Amino acid sequence: MSGTLIEVQGLCHTYMAGTPLAQPSLRGIELSVDEGQVAALIGATGSGKSTLLQHLNGLLRPQQGRVWVSGHDLGDPRTDLRRIRRLVGLVFQRPEDQLFETYVGDDVAYGPRQAGLRGTELRERVRWAVGLVGLDFERYKDRLVGTLSGGERRKAGLAGVLALRPSILLLDEPTAGLDPAARSDLLAQLSVLHQQGMTMLIATHNMDDVAALADVVYVLEEGRIALRGRPREVFAQAGALEALGLSVPSVVSIMAALRATGLAVPLSVLTLDEAEVAILAAVCGL
Amino acid sequence: MPLIRIANLTYAYAPTASTSVPALQGIDLQIAAGEYVALIGANGSGKTTLVRHLNALLVPTAGDVWIDGLNTRDRSAVRAIRSLVGMVFQSPADQLVATVVEEDVAFGPENLGIAEDELPQRVRTALEQVGMWPLRHRPPHMLSAGQQQRVAIAGALAMAPRCLVLDEATAMLDPAGRGDVLRVIDALHRDGMTIVAITHHMEEAVGAERVITMHQGKIALDGTPAQIFTAPGLAALGLVPPPAVELAQRLSRRWPTLPPGLLTAEALASALEGMRA
Amino acid sequence: MEEEGALSEFEFLRNVTIGQYLPTGSAVHQLDPRAKLAMVVLFLAGVVISTSLAGLVVALAAVLAGLALARIPLRYALQGVRPALPFLILLALLQVFTIPQNDVGTVLWKWWLLTVTVTDLVAAALTLLRFVVLILGLSLFSFSTNTTELTHGTEHLLRPLQRLGLPAHEFALAMTIAVRFVPLLALEAERIAKAQASRGADFGHGRGSFVQRTLRMLPLLVPLFVTALRRADTLVMAMEARCYTGGKGRTHLIHLHARRADAFALLVVLLLVTLLLTATWLKVDARIWSWIL
Numbered sequence: 001m002s003g004t005l006i007e008v009q010g011l012c013h014t015y016m017a018g019t020p021l022a023q024p025s026l027r028g029i030e031l032s033v034d035e036g037q038v039a040a041l042i043g044a045t046g047s048g049k050s051t052l053l054q055h056l057n058g059l060l061r062p063q064q065g066r067v068w069v070s071g072h073d074l075g076d077p078r079t080d081l082r083r084i085r086r087l088v089g090l091v092f093q094r095p096e097d098q099l100f101e102t103y104v105g106d107d108v109a110y111g112p113r114q115a116g117l118r119g120t121e122l123r124e125r126v127r128w129a130v131g132l133v134g135l136d137f138e139r140y141k142d143r144l145v146g147t148l149s150g151g152e153r154r155k156a157g158l159a160g161v162l163a164l165r166p167s168i169l170l171l172d173e174p175t176a177g178l179d180p181a182a183r184s185d186l187l188a189q190l191s192v193l194h195q196q197g198m199t200m201l202i203a204t205h206n207m208d209d210v211a212a213l214a215d216v217v218y219v220l221e222e223g224r225i226a227l228r229g230r231p232r233e234v235f236a237q238a239g240a241l242e243a244l245g246l247s248v249p250s251v252v253s254i255m256a257a258l259r260a261t262g263l264a265v266p267l268s269v270l271t272l273d274e275a276e277v278a279i280l281a282a283v284c285g286l
Numbered sequence: 287m288p289l290i291r292i293a294n295l296t297y298a299y300a301p302t303a304s305t306s307v308p309a310l311q312g313i314d315l316q317i318a319a320g321e322y323v324a325l326i327g328a329n330g331s332g333k334t335t336l337v338r339h340l341n342a343l344l345v346p347t348a349g350d351v352w353i354d355g356l357n358t359r360d361r362s363a364v365r366a367i368r369s370l371v372g373m374v375f376q377s378p379a380d381q382l383v384a385t386v387v388e389e390d391v392a393f394g395p396e397n398l399g400i401a402e403d404e405l406p407q408r409v410r411t412a413l414e415q416v417g418m419w420p421l422r423h424r425p426p427h428m429l430s431a432g433q434q435q436r437v438a439i440a441g442a443l444a445m446a447p448r449c450l451v452l453d454e455a456t457a458m459l460d461p462a463g464r465g466d467v468l469r470v471i472d473a474l475h476r477d478g479m480t481i482v483a484i485t486h487h488m489e490e491a492v493g494a495e496r497v498i499t500m501h502q503g504k505i506a507l508d509g510t511p512a513q514i515f516t517a518p519g520l521a522a523l524g525l526v527p528p529p530a531v532e533l534a535q536r537l538s539r540r541w542p543t544l545p546p547g548l549l550t551a552e553a554l555a556s557a558l559e560g561m562r563a
Numbered sequence: 564m565e566e567e568g569a570l571s572e573f574e575f576l577r578n579v580t581i582g583q584y585l586p587t588g589s590a591v592h593q594l595d596p597r598a599k600l601a602m603v604v605l606f607l608a609g610v611v612i613s614t615s616l617a618g619l620v621v622a623l624a625a626v627l628a629g630l631a632l633a634r635i636p637l638r639y640a641l642q643g644v645r646p647a648l649p650f651l652i653l654l655a656l657l658q659v660f661t662i663p664q665n666d667v668g669t670v671l672w673k674w675w676l677l678t679v680t681v682t683d684l685v686a687a688a689l690t691l692l693r694f695v696v697l698i699l700g701l702s703l704f705s706f707s708t709n710t711t712e713l714t715h716g717t718e719h720l721l722r723p724l725q726r727l728g729l730p731a732h733e734f735a736l737a738m739t740i741a742v743r744f745v746p747l748l749a750l751e752a753e754r755i756a757k758a759q760a761s762r763g764a765d766f767g768h769g770r771g772s773f774v775q776r777t778l779r780m781l782p783l784l785v786p787l788f789v790t791a792l793r794r795a796d797t798l799v800m801a802m803e804a805r806c807y808t809g810g811k812g813r814t815h816l817i818h819l820h821a822r823r824a825d826a827f828a829l830l831v832v833l834l835l836v837t838l839l840l841t842a843t844w845l846k847v848d849a850r851i852w853s854w855i856l
Contacts, residue, residue: 045430045460059757082763090761098758100785110782114763150329160762177457179329179486181524205460247461250489250529257551261559272529276536283562341804365806373804380794381801383736385711385743392816394805405816425711427746441805 005168005199006033006056011065013051013223025051027223028065033201033216038194040210040231041203043220044245049203050093052220053170056201057088069168086115089166093173095157096150104130104148104156105141111164129163130156134189151182155189168199175209187212211235211249211270219244232268251275258282287355289449289480290317290340294349297335308347309335311503319448322481324494324511328524331500333484337451340482341371354448369398372442376454378434379426387429387437388413388422394445412444413437416470432463436470449480456487468493488515488528492549499523512547530554583702584709590824591633591707596716598825602832603704609836610696616685617851618842619692625835626699633707643702644695651694655687685848710742719819725810732810740798748791755786 013026026048033039041049054060055067058074058081067074070087092098101107105126112125127137133155140156148156161169174190175183190213194200204210210217210231217234219227221244227234235241235252247253251272255265258279265282269275295313310332317323325333338344339351342358353370356363372394375381384390391409400408413419416436426434435455442450452471456464468490475481483490491497497514499507501523507514514520515527516535527535534548534557543561548554586592610622630640659679673679708716718735725731756766759782766779777784842848 044462054757057761059760085761085763090758092754092758092761095758097790098755098762098782098786100782110764111762114765164762179524180488180526181328184526245460245462251533254530254533254551254554258555258558261555263555263558263562272533272536275533279533279537279558280540283558338800343800343803368804368806373801375797375801377794377797379747380797382743383740383798383802385709385714385739389711389816393802393807396813396815397806397808399812399814402814402816405814409816426743438801445805 003035004032005035005070006031006201007066007068008032008052008055009066011052011055011062011067013048013055013060013063017063025223026055029223029225031218031225031228033199035199036194036197037215038200038202038213040214040217041201041220042205042207042210042217042246043203044205046222047220048223049220050172051223053090053172053201053203056168056170057090058084059090082115086164087166088168088170089161089164090170091158091161091172091174093176094154095161096153098157098160099145099153102144103141104143104145105137107145107156108159108163111160115164125163125165126159129159132162132189132193133159134185135159149182151178151185154178154182154186158186158189168201169193171200171202171204173204173206174202175204175206205246207235207247207249207252211251219246231270235270236267238267288316289319289354290315290482291352292316292339292349293352295336295339295346295351296348297339297344298347307503309503310339312349313505315498315505315508317449317480317482319480320475320478322475322493322495323483324491324497325482325484325500326486326488326491326497326525327500327506330502331524332503333500334453335503336500337373337453337482337484340449340451341373342367343373365398369394369445370447371449371451372445372447373451373453374435374438374442374455376457378431378438378458381438381441382426382434385425386422387418387424387426390426390437391422391440391444394441398445408444408446409440412440415443415474416440417466430463432459432466435459435463435467439467439470443474447479449482450474452481452483452485454484454486456485456490488526488531491515492528492531499525511549515549516547583705585635585639585706586709587634589632589634589707591629591703593824594707594828595819595821595825596708596712597720597819598821598829599704599708600713600716600720602829603700605832605836606700607697609839610693610700613693613839613843614689615839615842615846615848616689616692617847618839619689619696621842622696622835622839623692623699626696626703629703630699630706633703635703635706640699640702640706644698647694647698651691655691658687658690659683710739714739714742715817715819730810732813744794747794748787751790752783752787755790756783759783 008029008031011026011029012024015023015025029052031039041052043049051060055062055074056069058079062075069084072079072084074084099107101110108126108129109122112122117125126141130137130140135152135155140152145153145156171190175186178186187209190200194213200213202209202213214231217227217229217231218225219234219241226244227237227240235248238248238252238256241248248256249270251269251274252267255267255269255275255278258265259267263279263282265278269278292313292315295310296308297310298308313336325337327333335344339346339358340353342364345359351358353367356367358364358367382390383393388409391412392405395405395408409422410419413422416439418433418436418440421429421433426437429437439450450471456467459467464487471481471483472493481494483494485491492511492515494511497507497509497511498505499514506523507517515531520527528549530551531549534544534554537554538544538546541561544557548557606622610619613619613622627637630637660683714735717738718731721729721731721734756764764782766783771779
């Protein structure tokens, strides 16, 4: 039975509060994510996605409103943040930028080592994490970080966060800057994690990522949630999304172009297979 | 004479290392003035290494590169080559030097020693071409990534190049920013600019006149977008055709009367309309 | 905010006013940066050399007038003095309560080993006043001069030296690039620090030996250096692609034009500095005291 793992109520945040440069970044966010769900946060640059993510692992304390993660109130000064950060893994943009050790294995081990693991237990944890991102532990643990490809380095960064065995994974633009092969590879890994029961919150402006993974979608605009719902419902509102400066998944925009010529296809498709079936149906006059 | 002529270009980053595999192996290529070329391929296939030869940032280990007849090995021609071929890089903020937009755009022409009464006009023309003239007094950090990238393009345009090289120039931009940059590039191309664009977005490659795919330091495929994206073996090169192309291909198998080479949703829509009629 | 292109938050910049720019569009803001540079250097020199309390009081009045002319809220300017205040007060107290070296001046108060003389009080007042005037003077300069103007001013002033072989443009360009990238690197540092903190990094808060503290900072320092070097690499390529080969042979878009107001302002400061030095030299303080008492 899945329960609500993340709950945000009335969250507000202002940058540089109290100075002449103050600017509101979150204005009353309400959202909830159930155990095992994948929620997507979409919004243009500056809409508050990263700020919201940083509230969910305690990097930012709520200035106004409440944030509960796995039953812990993150606004309570007594909450043990180090414990929260083992529960909730936050993968920043370009995680390869945070690699600092010479060898891959050492870098992945950093998190668990900080958490107190040593010896065989540490080694096994690193093996597990490296395997989880689709890399072979024996081949990669002694590789020099500098010799890895872009996609491999990103995976190493992700492994570093997974090594803490979080039950919730927050990802900020996970596929940004990857070539198509590395991108589909990473999405496949995330899908596997999803099937294994990981709860995930993904901030992105790549709609095709969302179509592939998300159970529920939140659309942010200037610190507020403008739209929410299942991916099909949200993406069917192509006009509203465009007005917010966002695009829709490629498949949906193809459907929209077909509709413009009078073909009666639905907008609520998420994959090429569904698109193919829908077009067949429409053309054959069903 | 083609604007860009490359003959048997080989490049190795560390030519003396025994284990080094050349980053580029025996490339032969010609690009005519006014062409719009998209350069695609998996990471590490040599795309960036190749384009760095176009403005003499890199010089061949073997073979030759001629820009408008000038050989890139000729140190005395480097200035001329770099004012013929402008380059825009992936990271917007890391290309901008000055603290005010118009001063950054002036950087290139200033370096060329362009006469001071001509400088303001160059800056203005370049900024107007990218639609950033109203923001000329802004500092770069107050611009969005897309706006910064357009300023970087203006900085290259101010040197009056004949060719613009874009090295994954839209990779770090959100959809809105990407759209703005692509519109600028299309407009420049319509006015006769030669464009060489490295990209991972297949939708951008579809908009080019010519697509070149690279694989492990060699050119694998060279043709029109329609030819490239319907070529077998694309997956082996680590590439995936854009969704519209894939969808059109699938539907073509059911309805062989659909014309081949459909690249965009709009083309597919018209073709289906034509088919139903 | 999350991505480059928009200025993000810097919690630690909140209380630092030196280096801040407040565009109020006043007459002071519109002065030629070369004049302002010359003025601030002369002014600082004068204030540091002078030992005349009377002179410093006049200097304080001048700076306050300058701040008013530049439309800077006085309260905001004084905030810049606040971080230094504890140190200043301690220094002043030390000066007041030291044992007199020579038997100089009227003793006002004596208790055990502590003596307070008029000379001590004057010396303490001098120290306090000098610091306050320096901080306010520097703040006024930075409030009214943005970094672009600063680098232009510096480059123009150094340009005559270019003929003697001094790399004036390279120097000014290095300044500009530093100014542009320091905030970006600080943003990067913040991002890396947060990413590592999310992995359980503990940056120590000063515990342990120097070596231990440095090792703890490696997860922040190493990626930061790598990123900085990578950005520098891209920047160099971008500059080469635009044909930068140093300052020789370059033309310039921006030219500074000195106006009468600049000459006038410079004259005012020169007068002030002369006053400060004369007051010191002629021991004006002593005369004022004898006139009061």
